[in-house]
Amino acid sequence: MSPIRIVVKRREKLPRRLKILYTIIAILVSFLIAAPIVAALGIDPILFYKYLIVGSFAPYSFPLTIMNLIPVSLCCISAIISFRAGLWNIGQDGQYIIGAIFLLWIASIIPNVPPPLSYLLVIILGGLAGGAWCLICGVLRAYTEANEAVTTLMMLYVASSILNYLCYGPWRSSVGFPETFPLPQNYQLPNIGPVTSALIALAVLTFLAWLMIERTRLGLEMSILAEGTRVIDYVGLRYRRLICIVMFLSGFYAGIAGALYLSYAAKFLEPGFIAYYGFSGIIAAWLCELRVEYSILSSLLLAALYSSSYTMQATLNIPSYMTDALEGLLLICILLVHFFTRYRIEIRLINARSKGDRK
Amino acid sequence: MRLLIIINGILERATVYLLATEGSLIVQRAGLLNLGIEGFFAIAALVAYAVAVYTGNLVLAFIAAAASALAFNMIFTVLTVHLRLNHIVSGLAVSMLGLGLSYTFGVSLVGIPLPQNISMPMINVFGLELDPVIILSIVIAVGLWYLLYRTKLGYQIRIVGENPHVADRLGVPIDKVRYIATAIEGALVGLGAAYYSLVVIPEWSTGVTLGKGWLAIALAMFSLWHPIYAIGGSYLIACSDSLARVLPLLGVPVSPYLLYALPYVLTIVALSVVSYVEVKKKRLGIPTALAKVYSREERARKYT
Numbered sequence: 001m002s003p004i005r006i007v008v009k010r011r012e013k014l015p016r017r018l019k020i021l022y023t024i025i026a027i028l029v030s031f032l033i034a035a036p037i038v039a040a041l042g043i044d045p046i047l048f049y050k051y052l053i054v055g056s057f058a059p060y061s062f063p064l065t066i067m068n069l070i071p072v073s074l075c076c077i078s079a080i081i082s083f084r085a086g087l088w089n090i091g092q093d094g095q096y097i098i099g100a101i102f103l104l105w106i107a108s109i110i111p112n113v114p115p116p117l118s119y120l121l122v123i124i125l126g127g128l129a130g131g132a133w134c135l136i137c138g139v140l141r142a143y144t145e146a147n148e149a150v151t152t153l154m155m156l157y158v159a160s161s162i163l164n165y166l167c168y169g170p171w172r173s174s175v176g177f178p179e180t181f182p183l184p185q186n187y188q189l190p191n192i193g194p195v196t197s198a199l200i201a202l203a204v205l206t207f208l209a210w211l212m213i214e215r216t217r218l219g220l221e222m223s224i225l226a227e228g229t230r231v232i233d234y235v236g237l238r239y240r241r242l243i244c245i246v247m248f249l250s251g252f253y254a255g256i257a258g259a260l261y262l263s264y265a266a267k268f269l270e271p272g273f274i275a276y277y278g279f280s281g282i283i284a285a286w287l288c289e290l291r292v293e294y295s296i297l298s299s300l301l302l303a304a305l306y307s308s309s310y311t312m313q314a315t316l317n318i319p320s321y322m323t324d325a326l327e328g329l330l331l332i333c334i335l336l337v338h339f340f341t342r343y344r345i346e347i348r349l350i351n352a353r354s355k356g357d358r359k
Numbered sequence: 360m361r362l363l364i365i366i367n368g369i370l371e372r373a374t375v376y377l378l379a380t381e382g383s384l385i386v387q388r389a390g391l392l393n394l395g396i397e398g399f400f401a402i403a404a405l406v407a408y409a410v411a412v413y414t415g416n417l418v419l420a421f422i423a424a425a426a427s428a429l430a431f432n433m434i435f436t437v438l439t440v441h442l443r444l445n446h447i448v449s450g451l452a453v454s455m456l457g458l459g460l461s462y463t464f465g466v467s468l469v470g471i472p473l474p475q476n477i478s479m480p481m482i483n484v485f486g487l488e489l490d491p492v493i494i495l496s497i498v499i500a501v502g503l504w505y506l507l508y509r510t511k512l513g514y515q516i517r518i519v520g521e522n523p524h525v526a527d528r529l530g531v532p533i534d535k536v537r538y539i540a541t542a543i544e545g546a547l548v549g550l551g552a553a554y555y556s557l558v559v560i561p562e563w564s565t566g567v568t569l570g571k572g573w574l575a576i577a578l579a580m581f582s583l584w585h586p587i588y589a590i591g592g593s594y595l596i597a598c599s600d601s602l603a604r605v606l607p608l609l610g611v612p613v614s615p616y617l618l619y620a621l622p623y624v625l626t627i628v629a630l631s632v633v634s635y636v637e638v639k640k641k642r643l644g645i646p647t648a649l650a651k652v653y654s655r656e657e658r659a660r661k662y663t
Contacts, residue, residue, distance in 0.1 A: 008441075008443075037460070037463075040464075041463065041464070088447050090394075090447060090451065140627070140630075140631045143635075144631040144632070144634045144635035144638065145634040145635070145637070145638050146627070146630045146631040146633075146634040146635075147392075147580075147630065147634070147649070147650070149392070149394070149447050149650070150392075150576060150577060150580065150626075150630060151627050151630065151631075153394075153573055154573075154577055154623040154624075154626055154627050155623070155627070157570055157573075157619075157620060157623045158620040158623050158624060158627075161616050161617060161619045161620035161623075162616075162617070162620070164616040164619075165614050165616035165617050168614075168616060169614050169616065279451065279455060282448070282451060283452075283455075286448060318463070319462060319463045319466045319565070321458065321459050321461075321462035321463045321565070322459060322463045323459070324455045324456075324458050324459030324462075325455070325456055325458075325459025325460045325463055326459065327455050327459070328398070328452050328453065328454070328455030328456025328457070328458075328459055329456055331448070331451065331452035331455065332434070332438070332449075332452045332453075332456065335438060335442070335444050335445075335448060335449060335452060336442070338444065339442040339443070339444060343443075
């Protein structure tokens with residue numbers, strides 16, 4: 001036996017102030033770890049940090065951050081809804097694509113809907129399509145117990161194949177590039193000053209999600225669902241139906257993300273439409289500890305990473321994949337915080353006297 | 360002649376899938392759902408390619424790829440086994456880190472071809488020129504079957520994946536068994552990734568490995584977590600893969616982009632059927648404790 005024993009013990013609940021402090025430290029640590037990686041690419045880390053901030057919060061780049069904020073934030077809420085219920089929808093990107101495709105399809109059939117109604121249609125069509133796409137996995141989970149983390153991930157690739165098929169096949173409208181026809185003018189959300197009006201939709205949708213999770217019976221049922229089937233049976237809930245509802249709502253938000261992004265930013269579909277906002281949303285969801293009220297803050301950080309990656313690619317020639325590495329590091333650091341807020345590590349010296357503890 | 364090229368393509372792709380699937384299978388049998396496979400697949404593919412370009416030594420490239428994947432996989436193991444963190448989120452983190460690092464550093468290798476003088480030595484089996492790695496992958500599959508069903512370690516891996524609480528009572532060193540399983544996974548996936556970047560698509564471009572790692576997880580489930588069935592599963596998916604390439608060439612009016620979705624659709628259907636049969640109390644080998652965090656002191660809790 002080694003004389004030192006490392007014991008992991010569960011902690012009492014930490015005060016919220018300490019948790020926030022730890023989270024900030026985790027963010028800083030992940031950025032610090034990035035320094036040697038950037039240096040290995042032959043780029044001055046100081047410049048990297050400079051562009052990290054300038055590329056996302058300077059007056060010229062802030063609208064870009066806001067543009068990225070909306071899909072990241074909606075995907076974050078989508079992740080929160082499913083994770084809160086103990087379900088693992090990690091295919092937000094697939095639902096995002098399907099939401100956009102469905103919107104473009106319906107809008108091309110009825111292009112002349114007058115504006116206020118058409119904006120509402122953007123949200124409803126995107127949401128319904130994304131929700132339905134995710135509901136497939138929800139039904140499979142509820143009635144056959146197929147692992148929803150795996151099926152949602154697979155559905156992401158199915159969705160991206162459909163996107164490629166449409167862009168290279170029937171919907172292609174440009175000879176040079178695999179691009180589809182644009183979304184009809186009536187469906188394109190206008191800008192208010194430098195930022196898009198989709199921000200209003202984001203605020204309303206975030207409030208509705210908060211209301212649903214924190215203030216309704218459904219929100220309560222979701223947290224019971226997370227406790228496992230035994231508790232559900234005891235309480236007498238119809239858990240299959242509940243799984244389907246939660247998965248539909250989770251997909252609903254991710255679908256809206258795609259439809260909105262198509263409507264205010266992309267305007268048409270191309271294979272590069274999939275920007276992996278979903279994975280950033282999942283990281284944002286863990287960053288805000290699955291609380292909707294903080295989701296915009298944590299999403300803002302990830303959206304900032306997105307927009308600074310454009311700037312860094314243009315100025316420092318850092319590949320945009322560096323952002324993924326940074327996001328991965330960030331998530332690992334957040335997970336470490338998650339561990340240290342729940343457990344503490346004790347290092348004990350074992351000697352003859354303390355042998356009694358080893359029961 | 361054209362048929363031979365198609366068959367060769369199927370054999371090569373199936374070998375990549377088989378090696379990665381066997382890796383994912385063994386770790387799922389130990390109760391870990393490792394979504395990080397996408398990340399270290401990308402890392403190993405890059406390491407193999409870089410080593411081959413700079414040293415010109417094929418064997419060294421394979422070894423380096425296996426070693427790097429094994430080392431990178433340890434991040435996941437520490438997060439889930441020691442720190443008891445959620446498998447899915449830990450796996451996603453490892454995936455993003457791996458993909459990011461691989462394609463960031465891979466940029467300098469884009470467009471650089473492999474040295475001319477390296478090529479796989481061929482082995483003549485019954486008059487067919489075969490790649491030694493193709494044969495090795497089959498041998499590994501059979502070896503893993505032996506390991507899982509005929510050795511003490513295999514028994515321990517299976518019981519840890521089935522019910523870690525019981526395993527703990529029986530005195531099985533759970534953490535150690537899970538470390539061994541993820542080490543085997545890392546090495547096998549590394550070999551598969553090296554074969555992918557060196558032989559199947561002998562060039563490097565950004566995003567080449569996307570989706571390959573996660574497909575292996577699905578394939579392991581599709582093959583009912585059985586090393587021998589995994590051979591069939593991998594070859595089936597490789598066939599559907601090559602169908603996507605061959606049918607348009609033959610003038611069949613099917614979009615290749617839709618055919619690329621076929622493996623994923625097949626997996627979803629198969630996984631649903633398997634899980635449904637399992638629910639109806641017919642044993643098919645699904646590891647009951649898959650993706651559940653084990654901690655001796657407490658029962659399964661929220662978010663774990």
